[in-house]
Amino acid sequence: MPSASADPRRGPRRPLATLVLGTLLLAGCTSPTTSAPEPSPDSPSADAALTSLLAGRAKAVMLHDQPAFMDSVDPRPSPFRKRQQRLFANLQELPLAAYDLEAHGVTQLPDGRAQAEVTVIMQLEGYDAVPVRTPALFTFARVDGEWELASDHDATYDGAHDVDLQPWERTRIEAEHEGGVLGIFDTRSIDDAHQVMRAVRRGLADIAPRIPVEWSHHVVVYALSDVAQMASLDELPGGDPERLEGVAFSVPAGGSNPALASVRFMLHPRMLGRDEPRRDRLIRHELTHVAIAERDDRVPIWLAEGIAEWVSVRDVPREERVIARDAVEMAQGGLTALPGDADFNAEHTSANYGISWWACEVVADRFGEDRLWALLAEMGAGDGTTESGQDEVLQRVVGMTGSELAAEAGRQIVRNFG
Incomplete structure (x- = not known):
């Protein structure tokens, strides 16, 4: 099955995509970009309070402590609070080797709120070679005299910093983790998890003796029920997710680290229920890109x-x-x-x-x-x-x-x- 590769000389590594084949023959037969406001010089108390809040929030994720995690969030009923409950549940689905939040200066806003540029540090155990560092703009509000988190993303900031939301930030996920495969499903695609996981494990076994390079033999696969995640990828080959059957993509370490944390791949929703040779070949193709990683950049x-x-x-x-x-x-x-x-x-x-x-x-x-x-x-x-x-x-x-x-x-x- 087809896919597309990337060249860092042309910018960030392009996704590696498998496109829909035409008729087959049988052998022998957003908004303007802006930066975060400049930190104000008179916010040391806010710096300390928000640094403590973020540390407690990250610790709660690793300790599986939902009450402590939600204590960092504005307690007033809102869609954001519901999304935070979902985010915590999603993070508990993942095999986390590391999760941390680093603030880089606090900015006091005229309306009494505060903002901080935050680095979200996250590593999937067994799948990411190094932690992934992702920039974000967090907004905080005072509630009954205490700082609480009011937003963990800003669309303009994300666009300016080339940030793509991950599945666990977009929707409710369900993760399957077995035999060197971490499958990321959602509530509508989870019914296909058994056969997708089996096919990827089989693909790993098939390509292992074929590829004479060192690699982890582990892979993260996104198997979601819609194409929103695929459509969000930078430089999507062909520009149209409906022309694709699958796509492999790099996850840079971020920050000052030029290394790759991992290469993952995702399947188009229409391929999830197709337990057939065509899908198996597609999976082997994408797994080859995962194994070769930056060697073909x-x-x-x-x-x-x-x-x-x-x-x-x-x-x-x-x-x-x-x-x-x-x-x-x-x-x-x-x-x-x-x-x-x-x-x-x-x-x-x-x-x-x-x-x-x-x-x-x-x-x-x-x-x-x-x-x-x-x-x-x-x-x-x-x-x-x-x-x-x-x-x-x-x-x-x-x-x-x-x-x-x-x-x-x-x-x-x-x-x-x-």
Whole structure:
């Protein structure tokens, strides 16, 4: 199944997406951005009080103490208070190795409230290599002389700081945690949890011997009943979640740490109940992106997606493998170049996935699987490889240019599917 890769030279790592295939052939047959107000110089007492409030709130999460957590929230009935009750319940669903809240200066507002820029520090045990640090703007109000939390997000601030809400901040979640898989479901998708979790665990077992790189063999999968989370991702390939079947995405550590905390993936809601080979192949594709992680950030998209496709079909008998019809039609017309980054997820997306897959098939079949992984390593070395520089690496590693590899991939597609 198809997906899309990312290049930090073009900005933040782009999500890796699996798009809906067209007709298949059987083998052999918001608001303006603003910054937080400047801290006022005369708020030491508020600083101390709010720092204490946040410390108690974080401690309550780790101690599973809902009354203490809700003591930090404005007690007056409001939608925000209900959301805070939901947030606490959601956080208890997660295997937290760390949860903390760090305030960075308090600003007194003219109306008597206060605001603080807060770093939310959170680490999923067994799934995040390091804690994830996310900025937020918290607002506090005095109630009966005590500071209480009145808001933990500001849409303008979030937009200015590129903050995407997580599922546990959006809706009521239910988490399943078994066999190296953390599944995040909601109240409408939880009925599909058993088969989704089983399919992801099976996918982990399938790809483990295929991918010769070190990785945790653990994964977080979002399996939600609507596309809001998917639609919120930055640089969503194709820009339309309805064109996707799944998407892998990076979770940066944040703050001053340039590392990745993890790579996770999510399934489109329509894929949740499809307990079939198509979904299993999709899951293996996304898991390959998770395993490879940042190793494919600095390579041409065709190689990142081609390897994920190549791994995804290893356990499918050759006569049962499928490819998009438009890939066959383009191959029949003769291929002269590998798919380019700029239009990979545009008009001929499904064809690009098929052509990329078979470019990798050619390398593995002709030179051995080790050479394919060596190509990925060489393309990603140093500052990475651009399209304009890929021929030099291809010549050095496999003795072919991009046009020669594309032409051979096309011939093999026609031979197997046309």
